[in-house]
Amino acid sequence: MHNLLELLDAAAERRPDAPAFCDEAGACTWGQVQTTVQAVGTALAACRVQRRPVALYLDRGVRCPLAMLGTLAAGGFYAVLDIAQPAERIRRILDRLQPALILADAVHQDAARALDAAPVLTWEQAAAARPDPALLADIRARTLDTDLAYVLFTSGSTGEPKGVAITHRNVLAYSEWAVRTFRFDAATVFANQTPFYFSMSVTDLYSTLRAAARLEILPRRLFSFPVQLLEYLTARRVNTIYWVPTAMGFVANWKALDYTQPPPLRTILFAGEVMPTPCMNYWRRQYPDALFANLYGPTETTDICAYYVVDRDFADREPLPIGRPCENCGVLLLRDGRAVAPGEEGELCARGSFVAAGYYAMPDKTAQRFVQNPLQPNYPETIYRTGDLAKQGTDGLLYYCGRIDSQIKHLGYRIEPGEVEASALALPGVEAAVCLYDAPRDRLVLFYQARRRLDDPLRDHLAGALPAYMRPAVLCRMRTIPQNANGKLDRAALKTALAELD
Amino acid sequence: MHTNEEILKILAEVKPGLAPAPDTELIKSGLLDSVEVMQLVMALGEEFDIEITPTDLREENFHTVAAICALVNRLEEE
Numbered sequence: 001m002h003n004l005l006e007l008l009d010a011a012a013e014r015r016p017d018a019p020a021f022c023d024e025a026g027a028c029t030w031g032q033v034q035t036t037v038q039a040v041g042t043a044l045a046a047c048r049v050q051r052r053p054v055a056l057y058l059d060r061g062v063r064c065p066l067a068m069l070g071t072l073a074a075g076g077f078y079a080v081l082d083i084a085q086p087a088e089r090i091r092r093i094l095d096r097l098q099p100a101l102i103l104a105d106a107v108h109q110d111a112a113r114a115l116d117a118a119p120v121l122t123w124e125q126a127a128a129a130r131p132d133p134a135l136l137a138d139i140r141a142r143t144l145d146t147d148l149a150y151v152l153f154t155s156g157s158t159g160e161p162k163g164v165a166i167t168h169r170n171v172l173a174y175s176e177w178a179v180r181t182f183r184f185d186a187a188t189v190f191a192n193q194t195p196f197y198f199s200m201s202v203t204d205l206y207s208t209l210r211a212a213a214r215l216e217i218l219p220r221r222l223f224s225f226p227v228q229l230l231e232y233l234t235a236r237r238v239n240t241i242y243w244v245p246t247a248m249g250f251v252a253n254w255k256a257l258d259y260t261q262p263p264p265l266r267t268i269l270f271a272g273e274v275m276p277t278p279c280m281n282y283w284r285r286q287y288p289d290a291l292f293a294n295l296y297g298p299t300e301t302t303d304i305c306a307y308y309v310v311d312r313d314f315a316d317r318e319p320l321p322i323g324r325p326c327e328n329c330g331v332l333l334l335r336d337g338r339a340v341a342p343g344e345e346g347e348l349c350a351r352g353s354f355v356a357a358g359y360y361a362m363p364d365k366t367a368q369r370f371v372q373n374p375l376q377p378n379y380p381e382t383i384y385r386t387g388d389l390a391k392q393g394t395d396g397l398l399y400y401c402g403r404i405d406s407q408i409k410h411l412g413y414r415i416e417p418g419e420v421e422a423s424a425l426a427l428p429g430v431e432a433a434v435c436l437y438d439a440p441r442d443r444l445v446l447f448y449q450a451r452r453r454l455d456d457p458l459r460d461h462l463a464g465a466l467p468a469y470m471r472p473a474v475l476c477r478m479r480t481i482p483q484n485a486n487g488k489l490d491r492a493a494l495k496t497a498l499a500e501l502d
Numbered sequence: 503m504h505t506n507e508e509i510l511k512i513l514a515e516v517k518p519g520l521a522p523a524p525d526t527e528l529i530k531s532g533l534l535d536s537v538e539v540m541q542l543v544m545a546l547g548e549e550f551d552i553e554i555t556p557t558d559l560r561e562e563n564f565h566t567v568a569a570i571c572a573l574v575n576r577l578e579e580e
Contacts, residue, residue, distance in 0.1 A: 220531050224539035227556050250536075254556045404552070411537075468535070 041073025
């Protein structure tokens with residue numbers, strides 16, 4: 001297999017009338033998915049997008065995965081935009097991406113045109129095109145498995161979002177592992193929680209495709225109403241969830257499973273941040289027979305490179321391991337170019353078929369993170385340095401030990417404090433800025449140095465520069481930011497100040 | 503009996519600048535996201551000394567200012 005659309009061909013042939021993608025407004029069968037993907041692919045092909053990026057400016061719903069696959073049918077690669085984030089950040093992403101085209105909902109076409117980044121085609125126009133199977137077959141014959149499937153933008157430490165470039169081969173290898181390991185099949189019904197511009201959605205979508213399963217795209221607002229969320233899962237007969245721990249914690253904190261008939265879940269997976277063990281234990285008490293697994297991986301390994309299937313009880317205070325490398329995936333723990341001794345912390349580095357091609361149009365950043373395997377100098381072999389620390393426990397399993405730099409996980413999102421700080425520093429009058437994560441209160445705090453209080457203008461400024469999840473909950477002006485003897489900012493002193501905040 | 507005005511005051515604390523009509527749709531429209539709904543739930547609990555249970559935390563009780571006001575009044579009576 002060399003093209004992701006072969007997964008769609010197989011699903012459409014096997015189960016043409018079975019529901020494939022569903023949202024609150026409707027559903028489409030595998031046969032309808034195939035027809036729409038071919039229509040959209042034909043329309044995009046007319047815009048000559050082969051081996052070029054297409055930016056998707058769409059509301060969350062069934063048409064997202066249809067547009068993603070339609071882009072692949074035209075031989076292009078997609079970048080799904082978070083349309084709720086400020087236009088300024090979308091522009092920075094599009095500057096880097098230089099898309100051949102923006103595919104937008106008709107209702108968003110004016111906003112998409114106002115970005116002035118590329119020609120805009122509406123979804124409605126694209127979906128109405130008459131499919132040209134001969135053209136699409138010709139394009140597919142000229143597509144390689146090393147061609148890109150998508151670029152996924154994550155927060156960058158210099159204030160510049162980084163686009164992780166993922167190939168067809170990456171996703172083919174990764175989804176093969178996911179389906180085999182978790183035994184997804186045609187009876188699997190996924191409840192997709194994460195947005196399509198977030199790497200965890202790759203597992204939902206491409207496992208669904210490979211298993212000819214069903215993908216339920218959940219309305220975002222259900223994550224305000226825990227009992228209704230569970231009722232929705234029950235009504236849609238969802239049996240598989242792969243959510244960020246924050247979303248599972250929302251259900252656990254409200255003890256929502258005690259207030260309604262629990263949905264018929266049999267597979268419960270989580271990743272994206274550290275799962276608090278008490279939260280998992282709450283879910284496990286409700287689902288003693290379900291399979292629980294803690295998954296670990298950065299966007300740069302497609303989604304996951306290590307995993308742990310929960311096979312025993314954990315006390316609330318015990319940390320969960322991240323387990324072992326996925327099959328056909330290597331994990332190295334390195335320090336100063338050497339493997340650490342068992343039990344020592346080292347930087348977790350990944351090797352194998354899941355490792356991304358690099359950062360899109362960022363050769364310097366790529367060279368920093370995608371490096372030659374230092375343990376094997378005899379031929380070119382790229383490993384990805386995650387920047388995460390991990391160690392091997394006495395049980396032989398891997399344990400996550402935090403970030404080497406200060407990257408933050410908040411609300412399931414990956415946030416580089418540097419991006420928040422760089423945005424704050426862009427406001428005249430702000431002399432220095434440090435963003436910290438206040439873990440006990442689960443919030444971002446920005447300390448800034450200025451002659452006078454700038455809380456209001458700074459808050460407005462950040463609202464125009466950053467998506468909501470990256471905006472600090474607390475702004476704290478300091479006359480001077482503390483420094484240590486080396487002239488570096490004194491994080492220890494700031495952490496003390498953090499603990500003293502209201 | 504509490505009034506829509508009291509609810510509006512709390513809403514404006516949760517999300518400065520938000521001043522919807524009593525029947526403006528708050529949830530489906532995306533005016534309030536999930537973090538803001540949680541902040542609102544906490545603020546209502548403190549302000550009116552009521553306990554909002556998971557059973558009460560439903561979209562139909564929060565989708566408009568009028569619905570929130572009706573919920574607060576009902577919980578105070580109970």
